[in-house]
Amino acid sequence: MLDLKLIREKPEWVKARLSTRGQDFPVEEILSLDQQRRELLQKVESLRHLRKEKSEQIGSLKKQGKDEEANFLAQEVKKLGEELKTLEAELSQVENNLQEKLLYLPNIPHETVPVGKDDSGNVVVKRWGEPPEIGFEPKPHWEIGENLGILDFERAGKITGSRFVVYFNEGALLERALINFMLDLHVKKHGYKEVLPPFIVNETSLIGTAQLPKFKEDLFKLEGWNYYLIPTAEVPVTNLHRDEILREEDLPLYYTAYTPCFRSEAGSHGRDTRGIVRQHQFNKVELVKFVVPETSYDELENLLLDAEEVLQLLGLHYRVVALCTGDLGFASAKTYDIEVWAPGQKRYVEISSCSNFEDFQARRANLRYRPKDGGKPRFVHTLNGSGLAIGRTVMAILENYQQEDGSVLIPEVLRPYMGGLEKITPKKA
RNA sequence: GGAGGAGUGGCCGAGAGGUCGAAGGCGCUCGCCUGCUAAGCGAGUGUACGGGCUAAAACCCGUACCGCGGGUUCGAAUCCCGCCUCCUCCGCCA
Numbered sequence A: 001m002l003d004l005k006l007i008r009e010k011p012e013w014v015k016a017r018l019s020t021r022g023q024d025f026p027v028e029e030i031l032s033l034d035q036q037r038r039e040l041l042q043k044v045e046s047l048r049h050l051r052k053e054k055s056e057q058i059g060s061l062k063k064q065g066k067d068e069e070a071n072f073l074a075q076e077v078k079k080l081g082e083e084l085k086t087l088e089a090e091l092s093q094v095e096n097n098l099q100e101k102l103l104y105l106p107n108i109p110h111e112t113v114p115v116g117k118d119d120s121g122n123v124v125v126k127r128w129g130e131p132p133e134i135g136f137e138p139k140p141h142w143e144i145g146e147n148l149g150i151l152d153f154e155r156a157g158k159i160t161g162s163r164f165v166v167y168f169n170e171g172a173l174l175e176r177a178l179i180n181f182m183l184d185l186h187v188k189k190h191g192y193k194e195v196l197p198p199f200i201v202n203e204t205s206l207i208g209t210a211q212l213p214k215f216k217e218d219l220f221k222l223e224g225w226n227y228y229l230i231p232t233a234e235v236p237v238t239n240l241h242r243d244e245i246l247r248e249e250d251l252p253l254y255y256t257a258y259t260p261c262f263r264s265e266a267g268s269h270g271r272d273t274r275g276i277v278r279q280h281q282f283n284k285v286e287l288v289k290f291v292v293p294e295t296s297y298d299e300l301e302n303l304l305l306d307a308e309e310v311l312q313l314l315g316l317h318y319r320v321v322a323l324c325t326g327d328l329g330f331a332s333a334k335t336y337d338i339e340v341w342a343p344g345q346k347r348y349v350e351i352s353s354c355s356n357f358e359d360f361q362a363r364r365a366n367l368r369y370r371p372k373d374g375g376k377p378r379f380v381h382t383l384n385g386s387g388l389a390i391g392r393t394v395m396a397i398l399e400n401y402q403q404e405d406g407s408v409l410i411p412e413v414l415r416p417y418m419g420g421l422e423k424i425t426p427k428k429a
Numbered sequence B: 001g002g003a004g005g006a007g008u009g010g011c012c013g014a015g016a017g018g019u020c021g022a023a024g025g026c027g028c029u030c031g032c033c034u035g036c037u038a039a040g041c042g043a044g045u046g047u048a049c050g051g052g053c054u055a056a057a058a059c060c061c062g063u064a065c066c067g068c069g070g071g072u073u074c075g076a077a078u079c080c081c082g083c084c085u086c087c088u089c090c091g092c093c094a
Helices: A004-009 A009-021 A027-063 A068-104 A142-146 A153-159 A169-189 A204-206 A236-241 A294-315 A360-365 A390-400 A412-418
Strands: A123-128 A201-203 A227-229 A244-247 A253-262 A281-291 A318-322 A334-342 A347-358 A368-369 A381-389
Touching: A004 A009, A004 A027, A009 A027, A009 A142, A009 A169, A027 A068, A027 A253, A123 A227, A123 A294, A142 A204, A142 A390, A153 A169, A153 A204, A153 A236, A169 A281, A169 A294, A169 A334, A169 A381, A169 A390, A169 A412, A201 A204, A204 A236, A227 A244, A236 A281, A236 A360, A236 A381, A281 A294, A281 A390, A294 A318, A294 A347, A294 A381, A294 A412, A318 A347, A347 A390, A360 A368, A360 A381
Parallel strands: A244 A368
Antiparallel strands: A123 A318, A201 A227, A253 A281, A281 A381, A318 A334, A334 A347, A347 A381
């Protein structure tokens, strides 16, 4: 959520910055609602003041035994109360309306974000490694996985439906190994605190991180409950400190969490229909930071490095893309995507997305900290990034480490997590 | 699922229709004292919103906030109703 005061003070600037996202937002409407709100508020408050004074008078009159006078005044105040009630109803309607409009307003892109209208405006800022040299026509991972007997799309379709997969044997083991490898790296080397949160959250949490109210159709909701399956660990983890006042001395806070993620993928019909790239359920290790505003952009760079290191250790070629204003997520002020090379599909596939939300989520979730000097509480800045998406990492390993005989080498760092296994080989049927 | 109990400031904890933003304590800030530290002494210390003043603050005024939402009343932290959360006991269960 944006700061209403900022909108009030620099409406033209806010409008201009938001418009770089490629659409117009109802800034004027918000301003006018704000104006109405303040006018009503002043009326309501002065009426309340009057009522308070008179009620106190009634109290003291009664103490003096002047009941008749008291009753007369009470009649008067009663009318006042009725008038107040109408005005209050009006006020709360305006406030709800204003609040709703604010919840639908996206974050302002940071000044360093390239301006562009869609993903064609994104800028490659970094490359690491090289695509592997494969002396034969590389296969896409779904073929490799099915040939190895470790991925089964048909049976997943039977038990659930499309966009689900069953992992068997070394496939399941690989998934589990990756989770442990990534968590260990982030906990032991990068200093994150491990957390295993609920995979189901309430509406308030989703409003806090801004999946709601605007993106309801992307979520799975539990029937008969006001609960949702999490689309990312960002939701439960960022909401850990909702409505809290942290101490500056305790910042920054770094969390890492493994969770499955559930996404309806509404609006993605026909995209990535084959393979494990786009599933309704996938595993992910997430990184979340709570930091003081002054450091959040440095923290973003470091978050990105922490995620990149996973790919470096796995020996997977990737590039880093700075998202442009038109491609930026709703809540984000700045985002880097990490895209891993997928030789079987001859394209780069997003495997991590690292964002600084500044105080956008903090404002929604009321995430604050008390400065060291004891001053007023301020909003923290929140950041998060995938470190990494597990399914897509499996995809990348299968495609990058495939051998001509159909087997797949296991990256060395993972072998200790897989009982020393060096290679996945096709089972002789 | 059944029966009870509880939710008050950064934290702990009193208050049980009127002058209560709320005693007291802890913590914190400033000052005093003191070889240093600790202790001690004194003062201060909630948040949000709106208004005034201002370059902006500080400051001043007002309103709201005692888990959340309604209601009763001239007036609600206090009474009533609904919900949420936590605790205890019983039952069930991975």
